[in-house]
Every structure is written in structure tokens, then in C-alpha cells.
Amino acid sequence: MTPSLINAMTTADAVAAVLDADRLSELLQRPVRAARLRIKPEVSVLVSLTDRSTGLTVGWARLLWPVSHSKAAQAERLAACLGLAQSPITRSLEEGLLLQCGAVLTDPKLAEPLAQATELGVLGSWEARDVLRYNPSRRLVLRDDATVLRLRTDGGGPADEVHRALSGRLPVPGLLDSQAVAQCEGRLSVQQWCGDTNLADVYADDADRAASAQGLKEATRRVGALLAELHSCAGQLPADLIDRLPHQPAGSRELAEVHARQLDVLAPELARRVRAVGDMLPSHLSGTPVLAHGDASPDQVLYEYSTGRIWLTDFDRACLAPAATDLGSYLAEAPSCQRHALLEGYAAHRPVPGDEELGWAIALSRLARLADPLRRAHPSWRERISADLTAIERIARSPEKEAGWA
Numbered sequence: 208m209t210p211s212l213i214n215a216m217t218t219a220d221a222v223a224a225v226l227d228a229d230r231l232s233e234l235l236q237r238p239v240r241a242a243r244l245r246i247k248p249e250v251s252v253l254v255s256l257t258d259r260s261t262g263l264t265v266g267w268a269r270l271l272w273p274v275s276h277s278k279a280a281q282a283e284r285l286a287a288c289l290g291l292a293q294s295p296i297t298r299s300l301e302e303g304l305l306l307q308c309g310a311v312l313t314d315p316k317l318a319e320p321l322a323q324a325t326e327l328g329v330l331g332s333w334e335a336r337d338v339l340r341y342n343p344s345r346r347l348v349l350r351d352d353a354t355v356l357r358l359r360t361d362g363g364g365p366a367d368e369v370h371r372a373l374s375g376r377l378p379v380p381g382l383l384d385s386q387a388v389a390q391c392e393g394r395l396s397v398q399q400w401c402g403d404t405n406l407a408d409v410y411a412d413d414a415d416r417a418a419s420a421q422g423l424k425e426a427t428r429r430v431g432a433l434l435a436e437l438h439s440c441a442g443q444l445p446a447d448l449i450d451r452l453p454h455q456p457a458g459s460r461e462l463a464e465v466h467a468r469q470l471d472v473l474a475p476e477l478a479r480r481v482r483a484v485g486d487m488l489p490s491h492l493s494g495t496p497v498l499a500h501g502d503a504s505p506d507q508v509l510y511e512y513s514t515g516r517i518w519l520t521d522f523d524r525a526c527l528a529p530a531a532t533d534l535g536s537y538l539a540e541a542p543s544c545q546r547h548a549l550l551e552g553y554a555a556h557r558p559v560p561g562d563e564e565l566g567w568a569i570a571l572s573r574l575a576r577l578a579d580p581l582r583r584a585h586p587s588w589r590e591r592i593s594a595d596l597t598a599i600e601r602i603a604r605s606p607e608k609e610a611g612w613a
Contacts, residue, residue, distance in 0.1 A: 216302035218248045218472045221270050225254050226586050232259065235268060235308055241584035243342050248472045250275050254584060255343045256308070263335040267343040268308035270300075279307045282315040289322045316344035316360040320394040327387040329395060330356060353400050354383060362393030365451050369498075369525045370396075372444045377436055378518045380509070401518045406430070407506035410542050422515065424548040427541065429517050430508055431552025434537070437519065438497035438530050438557060453526040454496065459488040459571060466578050473581075474589055480596050484574065487603040489567055494529030494560060501526045503533040504540040531560040535568020538610060539576070550612045559612060566606025570599050 224230050228240040231254075241254040242264070253269040271279055279297045286294040286309075295309035312321055324330035333349055340348040347358045373379050380398040388397055406426065441449060457465075463485025470478035500507065501524030509518040526532075534553065538546050550559050560568070573595055580591035602609050 216272070216304055218246065218252065219474075221252045221304075222246060222473060225252060225268070225270070226584055226588075228259060228586075231256075231268075234306065237265075239265060244582055244584040245343065245345075246469060246473075246581075247275075248469065251278070253343050255341050258335075261335075264311060264338040264341045265335060266308060266310045267314055268306065269343075271305040271307060273303045276305055278315065279305050282307065282309070282313065282318075285315065285318055286313050289318060291318065291322070311338065311341060311347065314344060314347070317347050317358055320358045320360070320391065321347070323391055324356070324358065324395050327390060329385070329387045329391070329397065350400065355380070355398050355400055357396045357398070359394050364393075364523070365448055366521075366523045366525060367393065367396050368448050369444070369452070369522045370398075372448060373437070373440065373522075376440060376443060377433060378516070380518050380520055398520075401520075402509035402511040402516065404510055404512075405506045406508040406510050406517070407504065407540070409510050410505055410545070420544075424545065426510060426515055426517060427545045427548040428552035429515075430505075430537065431549040431554075432556055433508075433517065433519055433552075434500070434503060434530075434533050434549075435553045435556035437500060438533070441496075441498040441527070444498065449498075449527070452498075453501075455491065456501070456526060456528050456532060457575070458490040459574060460485045460490065462571070462574050462577075466574075469578065469581075470592075474592075477589065477592055477596070480593075481577065484596055484599050484603070487600065488570055488574065492529045492531050492535075492564060492568055492571065494531055494564065496527040497530050499526050499528040499530070499533045500524070500536075501528070501532070503536040505537070506540075529560070529564075529568075530557065531564045531568035532572075534560065535565055535570075536572040536575075538565065539569045539572040546611065550610070561607075562610050562612055563607040565610035565612060566602055566608065569609050570602040570606065573599050573602075 225241050232238050238259040239256040240259050242257045243255040245253040249272055251269055251271050256266045258265050282295045293310050293313055295307050295313050297305055297307045300306050337349050339350055349356045371382050380401045383397040388395055463481050467478040467481040507521050509520055553559055577595055580588040
């Protein structure tokens with residue numbers, strides 16, 4: 208792509224350019240599209256890249272404003288220091304922007320933990336088809352035969368400790384500890400491969416298949432029961448671990464402001480609506496804190512077709528919060544036809560929060576995930592965020608009608 212294809216250097220124009228698959232492909236001179244997006248206004252725009260024909264992850268790219276030009280050289284030096292066969296490629300564009308791109312193994316924040324895992328023998332050779340998830344400069348999840356490797360840019364906090372403590376108590380994938388994994392100081396975890404897929408994909412694939420409806424509802428009931436069991440586990444975990452967990456999820460105004468600050472430079476009209484929605488919702492949910500997953504959703508539940516078994520995974524956001532937090536989080540993402548089954552499974556083990564509290568929890572969860580269409584680099588992110596805001600505004604008017612449990 209010639210430099211003139213990006214000639215307006217506002218953050219909004221840069222985002223529009225990388226979300227246009229044709230423009231991005233011309234810019235990088237290969238057929239790609241953006242899959243994940245991270246924005247620092249007037250500093251950088253970072254995307255993960257997938258091949259347009261195969262859908263496989265092929266690397267990352269970023270646009271750097273003058274204030275962050277030094278990061279390009281840092282990434283090149285890091286690749287050389289690690290002895291990588293490939294190095295990021297950097298080009299100058301108009302208006303003082305730099306374009307830098309590279310393979311996943313050259314990721315500016317993940318290259319070091321990747322190299323360390325390889326050197327320690329924890330990670331062998333891998334290909335694009337082995338990538339399960341890639342959030343550039345944050346996290347990489349790879350399948351390695353019968354195991355799953357999760358690489359993070361930081362130590363991961365108490366997530367692995369929570370996961371380990373729940374093993375034997377709940378159906379969770381087994382963590383495979385070793386001296387080599389310990390040397391990675393929390394930036395790497397290895398767990399067993401469980402199931403065939405996750406429930407989000409099952410819901411999507413089987414949405415129109417009446418023959419599987421009963422099986423799906425039974426799986427969702429088991430998810431409800433599993434969340435109830437999780438919520439009863441706080442007293443069984445080490446006290447020092449419980450003390451280190453976050454004790455209060457972000458409040459509604461705090462969540463709204465985080466989204467609004469980014470939208471201020473991309474879509475000011477949406478930013479105004481986001482702040483207004485933050486004022487419409489309760490700051491926090493009421494209720495006794497329990498051990499909460501913190502990001503309960505169908506894609507965090509692994510599923511095996513032949514047996515119907517489920518496993519709960521990914522405890523990066525584990526916290527102490529009212530039970531409605533997890534229930535609202537799951538209900539916000541699950542098909543409406545599965546809502547009753549989830550709460551029915553939960554009610555067999557613990558009292559279900561009231562309808563109003565569940566409604567507020569669903570609204571707060573939708574607010575927390577409001578920027579997902581943008582983060583996931585969806586070209587129609589404006590329309591999707593607007594539709595989500597409309598749904599939150601509707602819930603705020605009558606929260607007791609949303610869950611439909613009573």
C-alpha cells in the first residue's frame with residue numbers, strides 16, 4: 208500500500224483503515240483482516256491478523272504515532288536479542304506514522320515468554336492452526352496435542368492458584384505443573400485438553416436443531432449447578448488466596464467511563480450515551496460475596512459431544528462478588544431459550560437472586576462487554592454498540608422483566 212492510503216492521522220481514521228480488510232491487505236501486501244483490536248488514542252492502534260482465505264492467525268500489525276516510535280525499535284531489538292529467525296518489519300507512512308508488523312512469535316510483549324517456553328522445552332514447534340486465541344500483546348492460547356498452553360504478558364495474578372485449588376472439587380481442566388512451568392513465573396500455564404468445543408459454539412451450531420434442544424438445556428442446567436458449586440467454594444480455599452482476590456468488580460460509572468474515553472475519539476455520540484447509561488445503572492450489585500468466576504459465559508464452558516460432560520475454564524477474572532454477577536454474565540451471553548435451564552440448575556443447589564437483581568446483573572454485564580464489537584475488530588462495531596446500549600437502556604427501565612425466572 209502506498210503511504211497515501213492512510214493520509215488522515217486521527218485515531219478514528221486509522222481505526223477505519225485497519226478494519227477495512229481491503230485497505231489493510233493492501234497496506235500489508237497480503238490478504239488479511241483484523242481479528243482483535245487494541246487502541247491507545249493518538250499513540251497506537253494494534254491488531255491481530257488472520258488470513259482471509261483460511262481464517263488462521265498469521266501475526267500482528269500496529270500503527271505508531273510519533274510519541275511511540277521508539278517502540279518499533281524496541282521490538283526489533285528484542286527479536287534480535289532472542290535470536291528469532293524473523294524480525295518485525297517497519298515502514299514509514301505519511302503524517303509521521305510508522306507501520307510495523309510481524310509473526311506471532313515476534314509479538315512485542317509475548318515474544319519473550321514464547322522464547323522462554325520454547326527454551327525450557329514446554330513449547331515445541333507449532334503452526335498457525337494450533338492457535339486457539341490470540342490477543343496481541345496480551346495473551347496467546349495454543350493447542351499442543353493433548354494439552355493447552357496459555358501464555359500471558361504478566362504473571363496472571365492468582366488465576367492459576369484458583370484453578371489449582373478448584374481441581375478435585377469442580378470439573379475443571381487439570382493443570383499440568385512442572386519445574387519448567389514454574390520457571391515462567393505465572394506467564395505460562397499448561398492444562399489438559401478437555402472436550403470437543405465450548406458451549407458458545409454449540410449454541411451457535413445447534414440453534415435451529417430441535418432434536419438437540421433437550422440435550423442443550425440439560426447441559427445448561429449442569430452449568431447452573433456448576434456455578435452454584437463454585438459459589439459455595441470460598442470457604443474451602445486457602446484464606447490467603449481468598450484475601451488476594453479482587454473484592455469488588457468495577458462499578459457502573461467506572462465501566463462506562465473506560466468505554467467512553469475511548470469512544471470520545473471514535474464516536475462522540477456513542478460516548479455520550481455510554482456515560483448516560485452508566486448513570487442509569489446501580490453502581491454495584493447487592494448480595495453476599497461468593498467465589499465468582501468473574502467472566503462466566505458459554506465460551507468459558509468446555510463441552511464433550513459424546514458424553515455431554517462440561518468443564519469450567521479460564522479463571523483470570525476470579526473475584527469475590529454477589530452470585531448474581533456470574534448468573535447475569537452468563538445470561539447476557541446465552542440464548543434466551545437457555546435462561547430458564549441455567550437458573551433451574553442453579554436453584555437445585557443455591558437460592559437464585561431476585562428478578563430485579565438478575566436484571567441489573569445482566570445490564571452490568573452487557574455494559575462490561577460493550578466494547579467487544581470494537582475489540583473484536585467488527586466492521587459494524589458502531590451499530591452493534593448502539594444496539595447493545597439500546598438493550599441496556601431497556602433493561603434499566605424494567606430490570607425485573609429481563610431474567611424471567613420468577
